[in-house]
Amino acid sequence: xxxxxxxxxxxxxxxxxxxxxxxxxxxxxxxxxxxxxxxxxxxxxxxxxxxxxxxxxxxxxxxxxxxxxxxxxxxxxxxxxxxxxxxxxxxxxxxxxxxxxxxxxxxxxxxxxxxxxxxxxxxxxxxxxxxxxxxxxxxxxxxxxxxxxxxxxxxxxxxxxxxxxxxxxxxxxxxxxxxxxxxxxxxxxxxxxxxxxxxxxxxxxxxxxxxxxxxxxxxxxxxxxxxxxxxxxxxxxxxxxxxxxxxxxxxxxxxxxxxxxxxxxxxxxxxxxxxxxxxxxxxxxxxxxxxxxxxxx
Numbered sequence: 001x002x003x004x005x006x007x008x009x010x011x012x013x014x015x016x017x018x019x020x021x022x023x024x025x026x027x028x029x030x031x032x033x034x035x036x037x038x039x040x041x042x043x044x045x046x047x048x049x050x051x052x053x054x055x056x057x058x059x060x061x062x063x064x065x066x067x068x069x070x071x072x073x074x075x076x077x078x079x080x081x082x083x084x085x086x087x088x089x090x091x092x093x094x095x096x097x098x099x100x101x102x103x104x105x106x107x108x109x110x111x112x113x114x115x116x117x118x119x120x121x122x123x124x125x126x127x128x129x130x131x132x133x134x135x136x137x138x139x140x141x142x143x144x145x146x147x148x149x150x151x152x153x154x155x156x157x158x159x160x161x162x163x164x165x166x167x168x169x170x171x172x173x174x175x176x177x178x179x180x181x182x183x184x185x186x187x188x189x190x191x192x193x194x195x196x197x198x199x200x201x202x203x204x205x206x207x208x209x210x211x212x213x214x215x216x217x218x219x220x221x222x223x224x225x226x227x228x229x230x231x232x233x234x235x236x237x238x239x240x241x242x243x244x245x246x247x248x249x250x251x252x253x254x255x256x257x258x259x260x261x262x263x264x265x266x267x268x269x270x271x272x273x274x275x276x277x278x279x280x281x282x283x284x285x286x287x288x289x290x291x292x293x294x295x296x297x
Contacts, residue, residue: 027106052095059087062138066105072131091113196230
């Protein structure tokens with residue numbers, strides 16, 4: 001028998017950024033009707049006809065396999081769902097899914113709304129044309145979904161915030177695995193992490209061409225891979241490390257601002273001050289005073 005519950009949220013809950021509307025855990029065995037006749041609600045649908053929701057839904061396939069289709073990917077395109085998959089349903093987006101009748105499946109689903117999710121979609125972290133996220137370590141994901149569903153059924157005070165926090169973790173975990181799915185080569189991962197370690201230890205002197213040479217990689221290829229892996233070009237990553245170190249020195253040492261500038265490998269003090277202000281909103285002197293509680297900005 002499936003376990004499903006509809007959820008309410010008050011004005012305070014909605015200020016949290018995510019509110020859950022529905023939660024279900026469902027075991028579908030080989031040959032079973034899908035979806036079952038219980039529970040009847042707006043979540044009941046015909047896989048042949050599909051449906052449209054007014055909210056987001058996250059579904060995790062803990063066991064078994066099946067197929068999924070959506071408007072953005074083409075109604076006639078049947079995409080495979082396997083154990084460990086998380087898929088996202090978007091409001092206003094036609095979709096359909098069902099388990100393979102030969103295997104059935106175990107699914108956990110949570111319906112929700114909120115500005116946090118809207119922001120993730122608006123900023124292209126999640127997209128209708130990439131609705132399926134494959135996650136390694138499915139037991140950890142099962143535990144998170146189980147915790148969210150159990151909170152939904154208990155409905156103790158603050159349960160909406162607990163579910164929201166769990167959804168943040170689920171989304172972050174799924175996004176992390178999606179980002180790393182193309183870095184299955186241990187050699188590439190090792191070299192990118194080695195490059196980061198070199199920069200963190202030698203940020204005051206190292207240059208991007210020297211980095212690629214030490215890693216025995218062509219510079220163009222190294223720069224492309226490094227930016228894909230970290231989100232920064234090698235040159236910008238070096239600058240970011242210099243700024244981080246400058247913050248540390250300004251806050252916890254007695255070095256003068258000029259000495260800090262030289263310590264991080266920037267001999268042009270004026271350029272350092274301009275760059276520091278551009279990235280932090282403070283001059284180096286103001287940042288030192290602020291972090292030492294000497295005045296408020």
